[in-house]
Amino acid sequence: xxxxxxxxRMQILCREIxxxxxxxxxxxTMGFLHEGHLSLIGRAGRLxxxxxxxxxxxxxxxxxDEDLAGYPRDEKKDIRDIETAGGHxxxxxxxxxxxxxxxxxxxxxxxxxxxxxxxxRPTHFRGVTTIVTKLFNITRPDVAVFGxxxxxxxxxxxxxxxxxxxxxxxxxxxxxxxxxxxxxSSRNSYFTPAQxxxxxxxxxxxxxxxxxxxxxxxxxxAVLQRKMKNVIKSICPTAEIDYIAFTExxxxxxxxxxxxxxxxxxxxxxHGVRLIDNMKML
Amino acid sequence: xxxxxxxxRMQILCREIxxxxxxxxxxxTMGFLHEGHLSLIGRAGRLxxxxxxxxxxxxxxxxxDEDLAGYPRDEKKDIRDIETAGGHxxxxxxxxxxxxxxxxxxxxxxxxxxxxxxxxRPTHFRGVTTIVTKLFNITRPDVAVFGxxxxxxxxxxxxxxxxxxxxxxxxxxxxxxxxxxxxxSSRNSYFTPAQxxxxxxxxxxxxxxxxxxxxxxxxxxAVLQRKMKNVIKSICPTAEIDYIAFTExxxxxxxxxxxxxxxxxxxxxxHGVRLIDNMKML
Numbered sequence: 001x002x003x004x005x006x007x008x009r010m011q012i013l014c015r016e017i018x019x020x021x022x023x024x025x026x027x028x029t030m031g032f033l034h035e036g037h038l039s040l041i042g043r044a045g046r047l048x049x050x051x052x053x054x055x056x057x058x059x060x061x062x063x064x065d066e067d068l069a070g071y072p073r074d075e076k077k078d079i080r081d082i083e084t085a086g087g088h089x090x091x092x093x094x095x096x097x098x099x100x101x102x103x104x105x106x107x108x109x110x111x112x113x114x115x116x117x118x119x120x121r122p123t124h125f126r127g128v129t130t131i132v133t134k135l136f137n138i139t140r141p142d143v144a145v146f147g148x149x150x151x152x153x154x155x156x157x158x159x160x161x162x163x164x165x166x167x168x169x170x171x172x173x174x175x176x177x178x179x180x181x182x183x184x185s186s187r188n189s190y191f192t193p194a195q196x197x198x199x200x201x202x203x204x205x206x207x208x209x210x211x212x213x214x215x216x217x218x219x220x221x222a223v224l225q226r227k228m229k230n231v232i233k234s235i236c237p238t239a240e241i242d243y244i245a246f247t248e249x250x251x252x253x254x255x256x257x258x259x260x261x262x263x264x265x266x267x268x269x270x271h272g273v274r275l276i277d278n279m280k281m282l
Numbered sequence: 283x284x285x286x287x288x289x290x291r292m293q294i295l296c297r298e299i300x301x302x303x304x305x306x307x308x309x310x311t312m313g314f315l316h317e318g319h320l321s322l323i324g325r326a327g328r329l330x331x332x333x334x335x336x337x338x339x340x341x342x343x344x345x346x347d348e349d350l351a352g353y354p355r356d357e358k359k360d361i362r363d364i365e366t367a368g369g370h371x372x373x374x375x376x377x378x379x380x381x382x383x384x385x386x387x388x389x390x391x392x393x394x395x396x397x398x399x400x401x402x403r404p405t406h407f408r409g410v411t412t413i414v415t416k417l418f419n420i421t422r423p424d425v426a427v428f429g430x431x432x433x434x435x436x437x438x439x440x441x442x443x444x445x446x447x448x449x450x451x452x453x454x455x456x457x458x459x460x461x462x463x464x465x466x467s468s469r470n471s472y473f474t475p476a477q478x479x480x481x482x483x484x485x486x487x488x489x490x491x492x493x494x495x496x497x498x499x500x501x502x503x504a505v506l507q508r509k510m511k512n513v514i515k516s517i518c519p520t521a522e523i524d525y526i527a528f529t530e531x532x533x534x535x536x537x538x539x540x541x542x543x544x545x546x547x548x549x550x551x552x553h554g555v556r557l558i559d560n561m562k563m564l
Contacts, residue, residue, distance in 0.1 A: 011449050021301065104393050105411075105445035110386040129387075137447045140422075163387035165419045167293050 001083045003090045007098070007138055010091050014052075014139045022049040026141035026168075028132060031055040032072040032186040033081050036176040040145040041085040043173045047143045053082045054091040054135055056098065060106075061127030072189050091139070098134065107133045109156050109163070112252050116152050116265055117276065120242050128153055129160050136166055144168050149175040149183050151265060151278045155252055175277070177203065183277045195271040198236035202268050205231040205244070206279040209264050213281040219257040221246050224264075232268060242267035242274070249280070283365045285372045289380070289420055292373050296334075296421045304331040308423035308450075310414060313337040314354040314468040315363050318458035322427040323367040325455045329425045335364045336373040336417055338380065342388075343409030354471050373421070380416065389415045391438050391445070394534050398434050398547055399558065402524050410435055411442050418448055426450050431457040431465050433547060433560045437534060457559070459485065465559045477553040480518035484550050487513040487526070488561040491546050495563040501539040503528050506546075514550060524549035524556070531562070 004010045017024055025048030027040045037053075044051045055078055062068035075092065082090050106126050112118075113125040136144070146154040154172045161168050176184045181203035182196075191199060205228035212218040212227065225244045232239050244266045246258045255262050258281060265278040286292045299306055307330030309322045319335075326333045337360055344350035357374065364372050388408050395407040418426070428436040436454045443450050458466045463485035464478075473481060487510035494500040494509065507526045514521050526548045528540045537544050540563060547560040 007447060011447070015449075019301070019303065102393075103445055105389065105391045105442050107415075107446075108388050108390060110388070111384075112386065133389075134447050137449070160387050163385055164389075165289060165293070165416050167297075167419070 001079075001088060001090065003079060003092065005092050005094065007093055010052075010089075010093075010138050013089070017050050018140060023142040024048055024139060025051045026135060026139050026144045027051065027053045027087075028135050028144070028146075029053060029055055030057045030071065030186065031078050032074055032189065033078045034176070034184040034186065034188075036147055036149060036184040038081060038085040039176050040147055040173050041082060041087050043171060044143065044145045045086045047145075047169075047171060048141075050089065051087045052089045052091055052139050052141070053087045054093075054139075056091075056093055056095075056131065058127055058131045059095060059099065060130055061124050063121060063123055066121075067187075072186055091135075098131070106130045107160065107164075109160050112152075112159050113156055115252055115254070116243060116245055116247075117267065118152070120267065125153070125156050129156060132157055132160070133164070136168060141168055143171055145171045145173055147175060148172050149185065149277065151263065152252060155250060158250075181207070183275075185275065187273055187275065190273045191271065195273075198239070199270045199273075199275060201232040201235035201239060201270065202266060202275055202277040204235060205229075205266065206264055206277060209258075210279055210281055213258050213262075214260060219259060221254075221256070221258060224258060228264075228266070236268075236270055238271065240269040242269065246281075283361075283370060283372065285361060285374065287374050287376065289375055292334075292371075292375075292420050295371070299332050300422060305424040306330055306421060307333045308417060308421050308426045309333065309335045309369075310417050310426070310428075311335060311337055312339045312353065312468065313360050314356055314471065315360045316458070316466040316468065316470075318429055318431060318466040320363060320367040321458050322429055322455050323364060323369050325453060326425065326427045327368045329427070329451075329453060330423075332370045333368065334371045334373055334421050334423070335369045336375075336421075338373075338375055338377075338413065340409055340413045341377060341381065342412055343406050345403060345405055348403075349469075354468055373417075380413070388412045389442065389446075391442050394434075394441050395438055397534055397536070398525060398527055398529075399549065400434070402549065407435070407438050411438060414439055414442070415446070418450060423450055425453055427453045427455055429457060430454050431467065431559065433545065434534060437532060440532075463489070465557075467557065469555055469557065472555045473553065477555075480521070481552045481555075481557060483514040483517035483521060483552065484548055484557055484559040486517060487511075487548065488546055488559060491540075492561055492563050495540050495544075496542060501541060503536075503538065503540060506540060510546075510548070518550075518552055520553065522551040524551065528563075 025044030107129040180200045208231050267276045307326030389411040462482045490513050491506050549558045
């Protein structure tokens with residue numbers, strides 16, 4: 001497996017791979033990989049000949065009050081895990097090369113970024129679409145794999161690909177969960193064991209909503225939100241809920257009456273750690 | 283010569299060309315071509331194996347009060363001229379394909395777009411960088427040729443290429459002028475013969491400034507501006523000057539003391555037609 005740190009070298013390598021008619025798969029990550037990430041690498045491997053996993057903690061998608069400085073990192077372990085998962089190249093660019101001193105170009109997707117995460121993290125998606133544009137231009141992937149855990153992010157990238165005419169196939173892989181249902185996330189490492197137990201509240205609330213929708217035919221958003229809030233508070237009394245939303249899958253438009261076509265997304269601060277999760281009401 | 287109107291077909295064609303190891307040259311235009319455009323095609327032909335000329339009157343770079351609806355068009359003549367100039371493909375996408383109904387993604391270059399044209403046309407460069415991004419993603423050129431007449435535009439694209447890591451070589455070709463010095467522009471077609479004569483005022487003002495800088499060693503911006511204003515008004519008494527600016531070539535930063543390293547740019551409304559021009563003080 002190759003480890004590439006230079007943007008220029010990565011571009012040359014990708015041109016060589018493409019010139020041989022081999023398909024490139026891209027898995028963009030911020031490192032500190034868990035099984036969720038590794039499942040994306042596995043998926044990319046089945047859809048392409050050459051899997052590039054990027055590791056880059058992207059400063060432009062963090063706001064000043066967020067956890068950029070403390071974001072967990074373990075490059076050595078990541079490299080070992082990527083190799084085990086079948087990756088071919090790890091791309092680890094320097095921040096100063098990705099965003100040189102006079103950097104001034106940004107990619108913005110409008111409407112679809114305004115709700116949910118976008119409402120709570122106003123510059124977040126601009127940072128995401130900008131770094132993904134750069135990674136697309138550097139690696140020119142045939143396929144890019146993103147996780148369903150970051151559902152809105154995946155939909156924003158999908159819209160960007162379509163709007164900017166990127167010849168990239170977007171694949172969204174299912175969320176990988178811990179045994180108790182907690183969605184895997186690098187940020188789960190912030191918890192003490194006691195706090196970690198309470199982090200299951202998001203999953204439990206989603207499962208409760210799903211049961212209400214598909215078993216009991218409940219479609220009223222307010223009823224579902226109230227019940228979910230109770231579930232969350234009963235597991236983690238100090239939880240702070242940013243949002244509980246029911247939306248159309250592709251457009252992220254909020255729905256009036258929830259059915260099996262819809263997705264529930266939520267963001268909750270559990271002992272100071274902001275977690276997100278989502279579930280199709282299927 | 284091929285005429286391609288479908289984005290998808292253009293992408294497939296470009297992949298085929300690239301897979302044979304042949305270099306692609308791109309010349310983005312808004313059509314109604316003049317000798318300036320044709321010189322760009324010639325230049326692209328010397329730097330690549332396959333020249334794609336796009337014709338697209340890009341609505342996102344016009345503001346509501348500008349001349350989008352009346353912008354001159356002559357597709358048949360353009361196609362003949364491109365073939366004569368040595369073009370291989372003409373790409374003429376539909377507006378509804380480039381900007382479908384729910385279009386919502388834009389590319390923005392900050393600082394460098396704030397002065398000169400950007401100050402007078404606030405959404406102009408966002409439109410330019412967005413369409414060029416799309417054309418880059420559709421055609422994946424090795425080289426793209428832009429004209430020096432739109433000097434700030436060329437510098438904005440250069441910054442975008444660098445910031446977004448496009449593996450594209452930008453070439454800026456010299457402004458082609460009419461016999462009297464007027465920079466060629468599709469918008470010159472708006473003039474009556476009498477108005478057309480007065481349109482030379484921009485060129486004359488630039489030549490006056492250049493002589494003052496290189497012959498008389500005048501470096502004072504206010505002195506140069508005052509003299510240029512007089513030259514313009516003496517040729518076209520009804521002219522309205524948007525700006526006369528002296529800047530550093532790459533950064534577009536305004537300069538205090540003008541020397542041979544600098545560029546003079548100006549925008550003037552001549553009988554209701556907004557013209558721009560520029561000249562290095564060499």
